[in-house]
Amino acid sequence: MQINNKKAQLYINSLLQHPLVRQLELVEDQGVKVSTHTYDVLKISEDEMKREFIGLDEYSKTIDVFAIIVGIIIHDISKGSIRINGEKLSHSQMMIKRPDYIIRETEKIMDDIEEETGLKIHDEIRKNVVHIVISHHGKWGKIKPSTKEANIVHKADVYSAKYHRINPIGADEILRHMAEGMQTDEICKKLDCTSGILKDRLKRAKVELGLKSTKQLVNYYGKNKRIPIGDDFFTKRIRETSRLINSVEKVGFRNLIKNSILIKYLDDDKIFE
Incomplete structure (x- = not known):
């Protein structure tokens, strides 16, 4: 396959450097950086497209x-x-009550990139981007996805929110620090989480083991050095989110986007005027 995507790469690289995109690395949602979630949605979308077809060609x-x-x-x-x-x-309220805000913001960002790069995308593609953004909440937003592309992104966003938008701290980490003699406030500071998360994680472990008190849980951990962090669904969420965060921290949000396998399937002649 002959690759003709230098302009597309320039556009995407410029977009990734936009101040509002860079801001995503500084904002967290339920213990996960928004930039990490953004990459996750791309990876899930990519995997979904691979499943639907043997190849992406x-x-x-x-x-x-x-x-x-x-x-x-x-x-x-x-x-x-x-x-x-x-x-x-x-953000969620904006998607329901102020979709005009989301639309204006999306169009402004594309205007900024077009001005910076001198690359103007076709109007149809521009409209598709806006629709993807404004409809990605599906039934939880005001606008529902009505294109193949918007449905792919919506489904990926739902999966990421369901499985990977959670502070990936488990009772095992908490108990390790408790065994070292650390107090609750010290553990919260160490793990960068709230006391509510600590209580929730300890409660889940106690439920799985059928224990009633935190003291019993600490004793169990002291003897076994291993502990269930929750039921299968919760454990899946914690483990997958932890791997996701580690991957983004190691490689970098922007690098992961730029190295997506989808990039090679872009065709400048179809994208730009």
């Missing part, structure tokens, strides 16, 4: 891969911008 001919990548990078931008702009509504 045919798939890329029938779907707007560029709009998917750009839409995913932008889709949670307001989680950072609403803080910068002092907005009172949350």
Whole structure:
């Protein structure tokens, strides 16, 4: 396959350097950086497309891969911008009550990138990006996804939110520090979490072991050095989220996006005027 995507790469690289995109690395949602979630949505979308077709060659001919990548990078931008702009509504509330805010912001970012790079994307692709962003909450937002691309991103966003938007701290980490003599406030500071999360994680471990008190839990950990962190579903969430965070921290959010296998399926002639 002949690759013709230098302009697309320039556009995406410029987008990844946009101040509002960089802001995503400074904003957390339930213990996970928004930038980490953004990469996760891209990876899940990529995996979904691989499953639907044996390869991505045919798939890329029938779907707007560029709009998917750009839409995913932008889709949670307001989680950072609403803080910068002092907005009172949350991202989720904006998606329901103020979709106009999301639309204007998405279009403004694309305007910024077009001005910086001199690359103008086709209007149809631009509209597709906006629709992906404004509809990614599905039934939990005001606008429902109505294109293949928007549905792919919506499903990926739902999966990521369900499995990977959780502070990946388990009772095993907490008990290790407790065994070292650390107090609750010290552990919270060490693990960068709230006392509520500590209580929740300890409670889940006690339920799994059928124990009633934290003292019993500490004694169990002292004898076994291993402990269940929750039921199968919760454990899956913790483990997958931990691996995701480690991957992003090791390689970098922007590098992971730029190295996505989807990049090679972009065709400048189909994207830009």
